[in-house]
Amino acid sequence: MMKKFKNVVVGISGGVDSAVTAYLLKKKGFNVTGVFMKNWDIPDELGHCTADTDFEDAQKVCNKLDVPLTQVNFVKEYWNFVFSDLISDYESGYTPNPDILCNRYIKFNHFFRHAIHELGADAIATGHYANTSFGPYLENYNKDANVQLLQSKDKRKDQTFFLSQIDQLALKKTMFPIGNFTKMEVRDIAKNIGLNVASKPDSTGICFIGKRSFHKFISEYIPDKPGPFIDIETGRKVGVHQGLHHWTLGQGARLGGNLKPYFIARKEPKTGIIYVAAEHDNPFFYTQIFFTNEPHWIDPSQSFLKKGNLLQCQFRFQHGKPLINCSAYIDTKYNHLMVNLEKPLRAITPGQYAVFYLNDQCLGSARILNLGPNMYHLNEFNEFEQESIAV
Structure with a gap:
């Protein structure tokens, strides 16, 4: 392991998960460098930028662990690849997911390339609750094989949903050291080694909104x-x-x-x-069929993901919600998906991502574009059909 990967750059966010990630890497003997990504620099309504407080926490963590910390500014990239798309989607009536886009374009693209090309990293590491077929420390790395994204031990905290659009290049050289720990175990480790962020609350919601209401925030841009x-x-x-x-x-x-x-x-x-x-629970909200754009498969080499196949798998479109069995037909012409769920779900939302799983493996995701008929209209049709048969 050490011969393959020696220098590891870890994204340090100022939270407990990335802090314990850095600690575990040090404990394994890697040469660890921390990088704090600044993706947003516009103060909230009180003139406060949470990135400043998070950087202070990140610096305290790295001082405690004797890990060098640098800061990299991705504000421009975040605006161009994440925030501008978010605004465009809201204007068009869609409901976007900026966390999925941030991972795809910032953390596992710009940050990955910065770590490899600018800092000389052999691999990167993040504090996500996730696993891969290459192992938490890339101990099973195989340069000639594709890597698969797997759910974490802590299914409640599992973050593969947000990683469902990242590609092979970055994933093959990414470590997820806390993937085999529960959140409680991670906090216990942080407390035992005296980290300042051991009891720091998890970040929730969209980071750049702050404490203001979403309505007030979005009105500043649209x-x-x-x-x-x-x-x-x-x-x-x-x-x-x-x-x-x-x-x-x-x-x-x-x-x-x-x-x-x-x-x-x-x-x-x-x-x-x-x-x-x-x-x-009005039947107008419930849909069993929906259509997506071209899916992003994390390991497209798997034969059951080829065009024209009927994929039997599981699905969710909201993080933390139960997985639902589904059938996804992979269109041969446009490579879009038509997805038929085992049972109707409430408020499936265009603009969100349909994320697909096969047991513990996260296969990838596709953006939801259109919905099939809702249950209200289907019930009306069935009643009409029964009346026609009776006549």
């Missing part, structure tokens, strides 16, 4: 375009919204003057209409 809320069952106008970018499918909409609770059922970018449906 001008409001008011439009009507329309009851999808009655066609009645039940309120006014300030723009499609403020809302996502399935989200509750507090509309004054209405006795029943409404939720977002469909957005129409061309007309500016947002259709809403009453009650949380």
Whole structure:
């Protein structure tokens, strides 16, 4: 192992996971260098930039572990490859996932290349809860074989969902030292060695929003375009919204003057209409079939991922949600997917990523583009068909 990989650059975020990652690498005898990635530099509404506090924590961790720490600025790259796409998607009525894009374009592209080409790293390491077929320290590395992305020991914290768009080049030379630990075990290690971040809360939500509401944040970048809320069952106008970018499918909409609770059922970018449906579990929200763009397969050499195949696997489109059995048909012409779920799911959302699994292996993901018929319309069709047969 040591002959293959000696110099390892680890992404240090200022949190407990990357701190323990650096510690475990040192303990294994690697030459470890820490890099703090600054991806956002615009202060929040109080004039505070969380990156500054995180860098201070990262510096304390590296001082404690005797690991050199450098900072690299990826603000421009983050804006061009992640944030600009996020804004464009919201303007078009989609709901994006910036964490997946950040991993694809920043951490496992720009950071990886910086570590290898500028810092002379043999490999990189991150504090993600994930595993690969090459092992947590690349002990099973094979330059002639493809690597597969596997779920972590801690299934509740598993982060393969967010890694589902990264490519072979980076993954083959990435270590995930905490992949075989639970979150509680990681915190215990940090406490036992006296790290300042042992009890630091996990970061949640979109990092650059800060403590302000999403509505307030997004309005700084996208001008409001008011439009009507329309009851999808009655066609009645039940309120006014300030723009499609403020809302996502399935989200509750507090509309004054209405006795029943409404939720977002469909957005129409061309007309500016947002259709809403009453009650949380209205069949309008449930879909069993959806369509994606061309999938990104992490290990495309696997024969069952070829065009024209019917892939039997599992799926989720939200991190942490249970995996659902599905059949995915890989189109031969455009290489898009048509996915049929074992059971209908609520609020499958265009713009989000469908992430596919085969047992413990994360196969990759594809962006959801369009939805099939919802259960309300399918039920109507079935009733009509039964009436026709009866006649």
